[in-house]
Amino acid sequence: MNARTRREAIRDLLRTRPVGVDELAVRFDVTASTIRRDLAVLTEAGEIVRTYGGALAPGGEEQPLHERETLGGVEKAAIAREAERHIKPGQLLFFDAGTTVGALAARLTSWQGITVASTGLTTLNALADAEGVELIALGGVVRHISQSTVGPLTELVLDVLTADAVFLSGDGVTADRGVCEASAEQVAVKRRLIEQAGAVYVLADASKLGRASSHWWTPLPPEWTLITDSSATEEQLAPFRALPGVTVLVA
Structure with a gap:
């Protein structure tokens, strides 16, 4: 999977729920550093919102306090x-x-x-x-x-x-x-x-x-x-x- 396809998949996943960096790295079989670069690109484009440890979609699902x-x-x-x-x-x-x-x-x-x-x-x-x-x-x-x-x-x-x-x-x-x-x-x-x-x-x-x-x-x-x-x-x-x-x- 190339970077563009992976980032599109990350964006689509975040529309359903907040996701952490480690989970994304395992899911797409890449390093955490690669995922952080992907998230930085998507954030710069205004397609996602970064959180500590992961990301969510703009206006997306509210994250429970215990998480x-x-x-x-x-x-x-x-x-x-x-x-x-x-x-x-x-x-x-x-x-x-x-x-x-x-x-x-x-x-x-x-x-x-x-x-x-x-x-x-x-x-x-x-x-x-x-x-x-x-x-x-x-x-x-x-x-x-x-x-x-x-x-x-x-x-x-x-x-x-x-x-x-x-x-x-x-x-x-x-x-x-x-x-x-x-x-x-x-x-x-x-x-x-x-x-x-x-x-x-x-x-x-x-x-x-x-x-x-x-x-x-x-x-x-x-x-x-x-x-x-x-x-x-x-x-x-x-x-x-x-x-x-x-x-x-x-x-």
């Missing part, structure tokens, strides 16, 4: 370390759902004197036994694929609660549109989290920068902070750096 937890561990850990530097004792914080925000939560288990209110089951599980952290579950309907709470009950709590800062995640983030997600319910909750928080931090690894793979959007306020990882290119970062109210931190 995303195994991807990009080093990058998520670096982002979490940087994000932790912006937390102070005595604060009340909103934590969005997502694996990178969950990695930040896991770093707070020994903290004392902070309050975390979260829509993410990953965060709630990470801090369930952290006696020094007051933990508030922002209840609602559990969206199983993202392990998050959404809906009117979640939004009702946010009508009466404010936070010093919110740490957000998303399927993608762009400088002009904000954060994208797979459903209207998710972005509705994100809007309330932002409206009720003093400072806004978006935790997004390099694969999510400029990515618009989902169709529901949460606009970001004039001033916010992007925390990403060192694999982000200057081309990816330039649109965010050009915004006067945006602080870009590379972990």
Whole structure:
């Protein structure tokens, strides 16, 4: 099979489900480096969206959270370390759902004197036994694929609660549109989290920068902070750096 045929087959496969580099290498009997080159070509052509460890089709199937937890561990850990530097004792914080925000939560288990209110089951599980952290579950309907709470009950709590800062995640983030997600319910909750928080931090690894793979959007306020990882290119970062109210931190 030549490179062109293999890339067409990869593109067609990704229309059905997200696929990892190792699986593709075995399937097409080539090296992982060859697959990465194929994915780079398809990404440049706008035919696929890269993820850590693999790829998916633009606007394609949403990847379950338990699968995303195994991807990009080093990058998520670096982002979490940087994000932790912006937390102070005595604060009340909103934590969005997502694996990178969950990695930040896991770093707070020994903290004392902070309050975390979260829509993410990953965060709630990470801090369930952290006696020094007051933990508030922002209840609602559990969206199983993202392990998050959404809906009117979640939004009702946010009508009466404010936070010093919110740490957000998303399927993608762009400088002009904000954060994208797979459903209207998710972005509705994100809007309330932002409206009720003093400072806004978006935790997004390099694969999510400029990515618009989902169709529901949460606009970001004039001033916010992007925390990403060192694999982000200057081309990816330039649109965010050009915004006067945006602080870009590379972990």
